[in-house]
Amino acid sequence: MENPPLATVRTIADLRARVREWRGQGLRIGFVPTMGALHDGHITLVRTAKTRCDKVVVSIFVNPTQFGPNEDFDAYPRNEAADLDRLVSAHADLAYLPTVDIMYPPGTSTTVNVTGLTERLCGAARPGHFQGVTTVVTKLLLQVLPDAAFFGEKDYQQLKTITRMARDLDIPAEIAGVPTVREADGLALSSRNVYLSPTQRQQALAIPRTLQALAQRLAGGADAGPHLRWGIDELLRGGFDSVDYLELCDAEDLTPLTHVGARPARLIVAARIGKTRLLDNIGVGPI
Numbered sequence: 001m002e003n004p005p006l007a008t009v010r011t012i013a014d015l016r017a018r019v020r021e022w023r024g025q026g027l028r029i030g031f032v033p034t035m036g037a038l039h040d041g042h043i044t045l046v047r048t049a050k051t052r053c054d055k056v057v058v059s060i061f062v063n064p065t066q067f068g069p070n071e072d073f074d075a076y077p078r079n080e081a082a083d084l085d086r087l088v089s090a091h092a093d094l095a096y097l098p099t100v101d102i103m104y105p106p107g108t109s110t111t112v113n114v115t116g117l118t119e120r121l122c123g124a125a126r127p128g129h130f131q132g133v134t135t136v137v138t139k140l141l142l143q144v145l146p147d148a149a150f151f152g153e154k155d156y157q158q159l160k161t162i163t164r165m166a167r168d169l170d171i172p173a174e175i176a177g178v179p180t181v182r183e184a185d186g187l188a189l190s191s192r193n194v195y196l197s198p199t200q201r202q203q204a205l206a207i208p209r210t211l212q213a214l215a216q217r218l219a220g221g222a223d224a225g226p227h228l229r230w231g232i233d234e235l236l237r238g239g240f241d242s243v244d245y246l247e248l249c250d251a252e253d254l255t256p257l258t259h260v261g262a263r264p265a266r267l268i269v270a271a272r273i274g275k276t277r278l279l280d281n282i283g284v285g286p287i
């Protein structure tokens with residue numbers, strides 16, 4: 001069967017015109033924000049959106065404001081033609097490709113900040129990161145005005161932060177989480193995996209291996225402290241150069257937990273191998 005056409009827009013006015021037309025036809029609009037370098041994780045978000053919505057808009061925008069001064073904004077992989085091909089096969093309906101000038105015209109001076117949830121974990125390791133994310137996602141949601149927006153559990157703190165933000169700001173879109181898509185050997189798909197050398201790619205498996213082992217060790221309610229220390233050592237022995245954090249958290253508000261109790265918990269990790277920072281998380285419990 002021939003793939004349907006994928007329309008591409010680059011301005012807010014063109015985006016709104018398309019979406020307005022669909023909304024006038026009574027169609028339900030889904031939205032998947034991405035930074036491009038699309039892989040099967042992104043494509044699963046698009047396919048999930050497609051099962052729950054009539055039309056799916058995908059944005060590709062490498063957002064400069066969520067990168068720190070010494071991070072990989074310039075090096076971040078970009079391949080618009082390959083991304084658009086992937087979106088055609090995934091049956092996305094509209095690709096929105098704004099420029100930095102469109103997203104942040106001169107004089108832009110408003111930001112969105114979620115307190116509490118963003119202060120620990122990646123927020124502590126990457127100052128300013130979440131403010132960049134919440135600001136750009138707010139802008140994208142207001143530009144697209146979707147009925148539902150789809151985010152990966154792979155970036156768990158981001159998913160919880162955006163869910164809270166949409167609730168607090170009365171943004172009229174459902175925020176839907178989609179389970180992490182992994183390689184056959186367990187590594188979570190990430191646009192940053194292309195930075196890994198073949199040796200590092202093997203070493204990176206210490207993350208899913210350690211998370212699985214910890215989930216088993218902690219599921220029965222054991223004191224998490226010694227097991228988390230074991231987990232950090234295991235990552236370092238496995239080839240990671242440093243571990244930003246490895247924590248057991250409440251799955252909803254991300255407060256640190258000493259053990260798995262009656263509420264769902266989440267093991268969350270960020271660790272560095274060479275210049276690459278990898279994230280992952282899995283659910284644990286409740287008991």
Ligand code: AMP
Nearest residue numbers: 034035036041151152154155180181189
């Ligand atoms: P990014 O392009 O990295 O900003 O990611 C765009 C969206 O794709 C975010 O909602 C991510 O959480 C999601 N995503 C990235 N990797 C995965 C994955 N392996 N599985 C599911 N969703 C993912």
